[in-house]
Amino acid sequence: MAEILQYVHKDGFFHRLHPFSKILFIIVASIICILVTSIPVLLLMVVAMLVLAFIGHLHREVIQQLKLVLVMSVVFVVITVLTMPGGDTIGYLIPQSVPVIGGAIPITTGAISVGLVLALRFMVLIFAFQLFLISTQPRDLVHAMEKLRMPIDYILMFIIALRFIPTLQIEGQRIHEAQLARGYNPGTGMIGKVKSVAPIVIPLVSNALLRSNVLGLTIDMRGYRTGVRTRIRERTFSGGDYAMISGLCGTAALFGIVAFALPALVF
Amino acid sequence: MIELADVSYTYPRTVQEALSHLSLELAPGRCIMVTGPSGAGKTTLCLAACGILFHEYGGKKAGIVTINGRDVSAYTGLSEIAKDIGIVFDDPEAQMIFTTVEEEILSALEYRGLSPEEIEKRLASILDLTYLSALKDRSPHHLSGGQKQRVALAATLALGNDIVILDEPTSELDEHATRRIVSILANLKKQGKTLLIVEHKYAHFRELADTIVVMEHGRISAIGTPEEVLRDERIQRIVIPDFTGIRDGPAPVPKEAGPAITVTNLSYSYEEVCALNSVSLTVNRGEFVAIVGENGSGKTTLVKQFNGLLTPTSGDVEILAKNTKNCTIAQLAKDVGLVFQNPDHMFFADTVHDEVAFGLANLGIADPEKVIDAALGEVGLLATKNLYPRWLSRGERQRLAIACVVAMQPEVIVLDEPTTGLDGDEARLVMATLKKLQQQGHTVIVITHNREIAERCADRIIAMDQGRIVSDVRAVN
Numbered sequence: 001m002a003e004i005l006q007y008v009h010k011d012g013f014f015h016r017l018h019p020f021s022k023i024l025f026i027i028v029a030s031i032i033c034i035l036v037t038s039i040p041v042l043l044l045m046v047v048a049m050l051v052l053a054f055i056g057h058l059h060r061e062v063i064q065q066l067k068l069v070l071v072m073s074v075v076f077v078v079i080t081v082l083t084m085p086g087g088d089t090i091g092y093l094i095p096q097s098v099p100v101i102g103g104a105i106p107i108t109t110g111a112i113s114v115g116l117v118l119a120l121r122f123m124v125l126i127f128a129f130q131l132f133l134i135s136t137q138p139r140d141l142v143h144a145m146e147k148l149r150m151p152i153d154y155i156l157m158f159i160i161a162l163r164f165i166p167t168l169q170i171e172g173q174r175i176h177e178a179q180l181a182r183g184y185n186p187g188t189g190m191i192g193k194v195k196s197v198a199p200i201v202i203p204l205v206s207n208a209l210l211r212s213n214v215l216g217l218t219i220d221m222r223g224y225r226t227g228v229r230t231r232i233r234e235r236t237f238s239g240g241d242y243a244m245i246s247g248l249c250g251t252a253a254l255f256g257i258v259a260f261a262l263p264a265l266v267f
Numbered sequence: 268m269i270e271l272a273d274v275s276y277t278y279p280r281t282v283q284e285a286l287s288h289l290s291l292e293l294a295p296g297r298c299i300m301v302t303g304p305s306g307a308g309k310t311t312l313c314l315a316a317c318g319i320l321f322h323e324y325g326g327k328k329a330g331i332v333t334i335n336g337r338d339v340s341a342y343t344g345l346s347e348i349a350k351d352i353g354i355v356f357d358d359p360e361a362q363m364i365f366t367t368v369e370e371e372i373l374s375a376l377e378y379r380g381l382s383p384e385e386i387e388k389r390l391a392s393i394l395d396l397t398y399l400s401a402l403k404d405r406s407p408h409h410l411s412g413g414q415k416q417r418v419a420l421a422a423t424l425a426l427g428n429d430i431v432i433l434d435e436p437t438s439e440l441d442e443h444a445t446r447r448i449v450s451i452l453a454n455l456k457k458q459g460k461t462l463l464i465v466e467h468k469y470a471h472f473r474e475l476a477d478t479i480v481v482m483e484h485g486r487i488s489a490i491g492t493p494e495e496v497l498r499d500e501r502i503q504r505i506v507i508p509d510f511t512g513i514r515d516g517p518a519p520v521p522k523e524a525g526p527a528i529t530v531t532n533l534s535y536s537y538e539e540v541c542a543l544n545s546v547s548l549t550v551n552r553g554e555f556v557a558i559v560g561e562n563g564s565g566k567t568t569l570v571k572q573f574n575g576l577l578t579p580t581s582g583d584v585e586i587l588a589k590n591t592k593n594c595t596i597a598q599l600a601k602d603v604g605l606v607f608q609n610p611d612h613m614f615f616a617d618t619v620h621d622e623v624a625f626g627l628a629n630l631g632i633a634d635p636e637k638v639i640d641a642a643l644g645e646v647g648l649l650a651t652k653n654l655y656p657r658w659l660s661r662g663e664r665q666r667l668a669i670a671c672v673v674a675m676q677p678e679v680i681v682l683d684e685p686t687t688g689l690d691g692d693e694a695r696l697v698m699a700t701l702k703k704l705q706q707q708g709h710t711v712i713v714i715t716h717n718r719e720i721a722e723r724c725a726d727r728i729i730a731m732d733q734g735r736i737v738s739d740v741r742a743v744n
Contacts, residue, residue, distance in 0.1 A: 183629030202615035
């Protein structure tokens with residue numbers, strides 16, 4: 001089972017970067033992709049993320065999530081087609097030949113364009129966060145967040161939320177198997193699907209609550225919340241960091257210049 | 268040193284005392300093994316001994332607990348108590364906070380006010396002591412149960428405390444993994460550590476334990492050296508599971524002769540890992556078969572093929588002459604009932620009755636009320652029919668899981684480690700129930716780490732190793 005957003009132990013370009021450099025990478029990528037509305041520029045950013053993943057030897061992990069990202073992208077496009085008609089009509093979701101409701105949902109160029117922008121932004125954000133999370137040990141993340149003066153309780157909450165994604169995945173799989181062995185039928189139709197959720201979700205939540213109690217006690221009994229930490233094996237800035245920061249500053253500056261001088265290119 | 272003086276405790280919203288006037292002294296350098304039925308208060312005793320009960324839980328409390336002479340109530344909180352005591356809970360998965368083994372231990376060491384050199388030295392020594400050096404870069408999700416338990420223990424040892432409390436550290440582990448934990452604990456004892464261990468595996472811990480404490484209904488019902496405690500026959504049955512005579516019941520009469528399960532050249536791979544390698548096997552109707560082997564030997568992968576949860580990479584599995592490749596899981600569920608190791612993975616209903624009714628409704632079985640009563644009666648849980656399943660003790664939940672499957676009236680009943688976490692009496696009750704089901708004509712297959720269960724209860728013992736059947740023998744009296 002592929003583990004979502006979990007640290008992968010490797011020695012690559014991204015792994016050697018200081019968490020601060022990676023946080024800056026996320027900030028720059030997020031701001032640019034949110035401001036940009038040009039589909040070619042967003043496509044270029046998606047390609048850049050994949051190239052960076054390849055350089056950091058993380059392409060396998062990023063590609064593993066591609067299916068989920070593509071499904072979500074299609075959902076974005078469909079939702080915008082349904083909710084934001086605009087521009088020229090190029091067809092209808094329900095053919096006009098269908099009596100009464102035919103031609104009710106037009107597919108417009110404006111909706112497709114907005115949907116694609118949203119989908120590409122989503123891809124850039126997901127890939128950027130994934131590169132950050134799978135290349136950063138939670139310990140380094142704790143150190144970086146401590147330096148940013150975030151309260152330790154919030155840091156631990158963030159780390160644990162990430163850490164327990166695969167645990168819940170595995171637990172959900174086991175519960176699903178246990179119920180299938182009892183002739184459980186995952187249901188059809190909307191109501192059937194909702195009803196059939198209970199045999200999976202109730203044990204999953206009950207077990208997770210029990211587990212969270214043990215987890216909370218473990219955190220306290222290891223003194224994470226109040227102890228004074230000895231600084232050991234902390235990341236220091238290296239050549240890769242300076243290269244990354246220079247690249248990010250350059251990209252941000254270039255974006256600023258293009259945005260002012262040739263706004264039609266990016267907006 | 269820990270001292271509990273006349274400690275009583277009642278959990279919030281309950282009336283029965285979980286601990287009742289309990290007094291116990293754990294002297295420095297000594298090892299106490301606490302055992303007893305599920306629901307006897309063993310985990311509550313652990314929580315009381317390390318002060319968690321007094322600082323984190325509501326409910327009614329009485330009595331005094333002192334750690335090294337200091338009243339636990341005088342500590343400012345758990346973080347201060349953690350300077351004197353380390354505790355390892357029974358769920359190792361819930362104690363893994365970070366993403367590699369080394370990170371888990373290092374993070375615990377960082378908060379002890381040690382110099383970086385001392386931290387590196389201690390890290391190396393703990394990895395060595397817990398046999399984790401070769402696994403230090405692995406993610407907790409890719410570790411076996413025994414390895415996870417060792418990581419949880421290692422992170423606790425990183426705190427450097429002289430007193431360590433362990434709640435069922437080996438409950439889900441096989442023989443090899445259990446021996447490793449015992450050997451680590453024996454080394455800790457040699458180093459002068461004080462140990463309080465809740466355990467059911469007396470055979471593994473008898474050398475290590477200076478004192479055995481047997482708990483029942485929140486009280487200590489026996490305390491002393493192993494020899495002293497075992498003089499009482501009733502106590503002995505709780506401490507040491509006795510499966511004598513279970514196999515000696517009348518010979519079962521299968522409704523029809525012939526094979527229930529036929530496995531031919533079965534191979535199965537998880538991604539690139541070969542979990543089953545050319546396994547062939549025939550289980551006849553009415554047989555009681557035990558499948559034994561270490562963790563990762565392919566036992567669970569094999570039985571998941573019987574009800575279609577997994578389908579062969581190559582080879583065939585036939586259940587009552589039907590090839591599993593041509594059947595859905597729901598169809599196979601009518602013929603093969605599978606009870607997983609952890610019963611809590613299946614319970615979601617509000618009452619014991621509804622929990623059993625779920626499987627019957629899925630299969631459309633007629634006259635469910637009669638069937639539910641019969642199944643609950645079979646496992647001795649008729650009186651709990653209207654209770655919430657998760658309120659039952661571990662042994663009762665295990666029997667309820669069996670009832671849920673029995674009610675579906677499958678020809679074959681498969682159980683994965685049905686005695687995990689049970690005391691001697693409960694384990695015997697579960698195995699006797701299975702024997703009764705065999706006598707009613709069911710084919711029973713039990714996966715177990717426990718050789719004694721296999722030898723005392725089953726008619727046939729199949730041993731697996733690295734995805735292959737390495738021996739298949741008839742049990743002898």
